[in-house]
Amino acid sequence: MAEVLVVVEATGAFGVKKVTLEMLTLARELGEPAAVVLGGPGAVDAMKDKLGEYGAGRIYAAESEELDAYLVAPKAAVLANLVREVQPGFVLLASTQEGKEIAARLAVKLDNGLLTDVVSVDADGVATQAVFAGSTIVKSKVTRGLPIVTLRPNSVTPSPSPTTPQVSTVEVALDDAAKLAKVTDRVAEQKGSRPELTEASIVVSGGRGVGSADNFKLVEELADLLGGAVGASRAAVDSGFYPHQFQVGQTGKTVSPQLYVALGISGAIQHRAGMQTSKTIVAVNKDAEAPIFELADFGVVGDLFKVVPQAAEEIRKRK
Amino acid sequence: MKIVVLVKQVPDSGAERNLRADDNTVDRGSANNVINEMDEYAIEEALRIKEAHGGEVTVLTMGPSQATESIRKALSMGPDAAVHVLDDALHGSCAVATSKVLAAAISQLSPDLVICGAESTDGRVQVMPHMISERLGIAALTGARKLTVDGSTLTIERQTEEGYEVVTANTPAVVSVWDTINEPRYPSFKGIMAAKKKPVDTKSLADLGVDPSEVGFDGATSTVLEHAKRPPRQPGTKVTDSGEGGVQLVEFLASEKFV
Ligand SMILES: Cc1cc2nc3c(=O)[nH]c(=O)nc-3n(C[C@H](O)[C@H](O)[C@H](O)COP(=O)(O)OP(=O)(O)OC[C@H]3O[C@@H](n4cnc5c(N)ncnc54)[C@H](O)[C@@H]3O)c2cc1C
Numbered sequence: 020m021a022e023v024l025v026v027v028e029a030t031g032a033f034g035v036k037k038v039t040l041e042m043l044t045l046a047r048e049l050g051e052p053a054a055v056v057l058g059g060p061g062a063v064d065a066m067k068d069k070l071g072e073y074g075a076g077r078i079y080a081a082e083s084e085e086l087d088a089y090l091v092a093p094k095a096a097v098l099a100n101l102v103r104e105v106q107p108g109f110v111l112l113a114s115t116q117e118g119k120e121i122a123a124r125l126a127v128k129l130d131n132g133l134l135t136d137v138v139s140v141d142a143d144g145v146a147t148q149a150v151f152a153g154s155t156i157v158k159s160k161v162t163r164g165l166p167i168v169t170l171r172p173n174s175v176t177p178s179p180s181p182t183t184p185q186v187s188t189v190e191v192a193l194d195d196a197a198k199l200a201k202v203t204d205r206v207a208e209q210k211g212s213r214p215e216l217t218e219a220s221i222v223v224s225g226g227r228g229v230g231s232a233d234n235f236k237l238v239e240e241l242a243d244l245l246g247g248a249v250g251a252s253r254a255a256v257d258s259g260f261y262p263h264q265f266q267v268g269q270t271g272k273t274v275s276p277q278l279y280v281a282l283g284i285s286g287a288i289q290h291r292a293g294m295q296t297s298k299t300i301v302a303v304n305k306d307a308e309a310p311i312f313e314l315a316d317f318g319v320v321g322d323l324f325k326v327v328p329q330a331a332e333e334i335r336k337r338k
Numbered sequence: 339m340k341i342v343v344l345v346k347q348v349p350d351s352g353a354e355r356n357l358r359a360d361d362n363t364v365d366r367g368s369a370n371n372v373i374n375e376m377d378e379y380a381i382e383e384a385l386r387i388k389e390a391h392g393g394e395v396t397v398l399t400m401g402p403s404q405a406t407e408s409i410r411k412a413l414s415m416g417p418d419a420a421v422h423v424l425d426d427a428l429h430g431s432c433a434v435a436t437s438k439v440l441a442a443a444i445s446q447l448s449p450d451l452v453i454c455g456a457e458s459t460d461g462r463v464q465v466m467p468h469m470i471s472e473r474l475g476i477a478a479l480t481g482a483r484k485l486t487v488d489g490s491t492l493t494i495e496r497q498t499e500e501g502y503e504v505v506t507a508n509t510p511a512v513v514s515v516w517d518t519i520n521e522p523r524y525p526s527f528k529g530i531m532a533a534k535k536k537p538v539d540t541k542s543l544a545d546l547g548v549d550p551s552e553v554g555f556d557g558a559t560s561t562v563l564e565h566a567k568r569p570p571r572q573p574g575t576k577v578t579d580s581g582e583g584g585v586q587l588v589e590f591l592a593s594e595k596f597v
């Protein structure tokens with residue numbers, strides 16, 4: 020069986036991202052999973068055990084300071100050489116900003132098709148995508164080259180399949196074209212223990228109804244009690260209640276958690292775009308006619324300033 | 339500074355959007371078509387750079403004939419001219435082919451700076467700037483929430499999951515922007531009138547030296563096999579809070595094993 024290259028995504032704060040484990044789980048159904056680590060020196064050592072636990076029989080290790088010193092292009096260059104060399108059956112990347120950007124460059128370098136925002140793919144390369152805000156389900160296929168697929172986080176349930184990976188070193192030799200966009204600083208803004216928005220299995224979001232940046236503490240409190248991430252509607256972001264990187268929707272993040280809690284959010288079509296594929300949806304809104312209730316599995320018509328503190332208290336009691 | 343802004347016409351994301359039953363492409367005929375929202379921020383950023391540093395701003399669109407409406411709307415904000423890549427052979431083009439066409443059109447204009455939206459609301463693929471960068475061998479600074487221009491040096495703050503990255507490159511380069519970067523201006527009445535007289539240069543594939551077999555359905559690198567509407571979600575239980583709403587909410591969460 021051909022190898023399936025899984026391009027590892029990791030963050031400084033959280034290590035190997037969950038979507039990487041999802042890709043490894045999916046890769047096991049498509050061929051022989053091989054993780055590709057594109058990172059600074061020491062990256063493989065930090066991630067090896069985790070990748071092995073989820074079935075990476077091989078790790079292609081490309082480690083160089085240069086991979087992190089420039090934006091995306093070096094990673095795509097190394098990956099393209101690796102693909103030419105090992106001729107994998109599939110290349111899987113995360114459907115995140117960076118994953119899609121690497122995929123974009125790879126597709127051009129190899130003159131190859133790519134499919135983004137995929138939720139599943141079968142061994143024949145037929146991929147399922149949710150388009151137009153999840154309202155339309157599409158089956159599609161790469162018709163030139165091998166399938167380059169970016170997988171949307173929270174599409175697959177990661178399951179372990181422990182193995183001891185064999186590590187193969189990959190040479191990092193970059194030409195000048197890969198070194199045009201230099202990263203001069205990385206600044207962490209919202210550190211903390213909360214899971215990342217697109218990866219979280221529970222997301223608690225607040226909208227304009229939350230009323231102020233200060234009141235967002237209520238949203239954070241409920242999120243923390245549930246072990247979830249915090250999201251926000253665009254109206255909440257535009258009003259300065261919460262930072263933009265937490266915006267859910269058409270022009271923000273697409274999330275697909277097990278549970279989505281919408282507090283003081285009306286449920287505009289552009290907001291739904293980012294959350295309507297969530298497994299279970301719960302809403303609190305004082306307007307019984309708010310469109311969010313059309314998709315809520317459980318809705319409370321009421322004042323969030325009463326309902327949310329009571330719910331928080333009840334969760335604490337049950338703990 | 340010579341700036342090209344990429345502007346895509348998309349079906350309004352606030353209305354129902356469909357794929358065509360006959361050829362699985364985005365239904366642009368029946369839709370209410372608008373400028374891709376993020377591209378308005380790209381136009382605004384280009385105009386601000388022109389206002390601060392001088393130069394000219396050209397709008398570049400690849401799209402069917404009705405895209406002229408979006409081009410005029412874009413021009414009414416203030417750009418100087420537009421190029422419309424229009425050719426029947428383009429129908430059905432994939433992202434890889436689109437990037438080839440846009441790259442060809444950009445290289446004819448030889449700009450210092452290309453600005454585009456971070457993503458389009460119909461495709462949501464976030465791939466175009468890097469594809470163009472790869473083809474033209476110029477830098478890509480993507481996902482900008484802030485852009486500064488200092489002579490030929492460009493610096494952006496790139497929004498990331500954890501915060502931001504500072505990324506810098508020399509011109510020529512392509513920069514993609516999020517909607518946090520600025521607040522786009524509304525076209526003035528004068529702007530709307532002036533837009534009617536601004537030059538829109540229509541280019542065919544032949545004008546760009548791109549072979550029709552490399553684009554459209556013939557040149558597509560992927561294909562849609564089938565599509566269907568997702569069945570709408572069924573609303574569940576709705577309770578009105580009469581003092582116990584929070585507890586009822588937690589009871590529901592507990593019944594679903596979230597608590
Ligand atoms: C091109 C485009 C892209 C967009 N992209 C996005 C996007 O990515 N994400 C996004 O979210 N939106 C997006 N929007 C905006 C979208 O159309 C809505 O304007 C936005 O989602 C509204 O946010 P909201 O629900 O928080 O605010 P509102 O619509 O104002 O709703 C607030 C809700 O809070 C309720 N409320 C008020 N007080 C209380 C209280 N005390 N207790 C309980 N309930 C209360 C109200 O009944 C109301 O339903 C986009 C719009 C456009 C045109």
Ligand SMILES: Nc1ncnc2c1ncn2[C@@H]1O[C@H](COP(=O)(O)O)[C@@H](O)[C@H]1O
Nearest residue numbers: 344345400454455457458463464465466
């Ligand atoms: N057909 C097109 N014509 C002009 N610009 C485009 C076209 N397609 C994409 N773009 C630009 O590329 C950006 C990113 O698009 P996408 O990669 O499709 O998400 C958009 O915001 C536009 O600025």
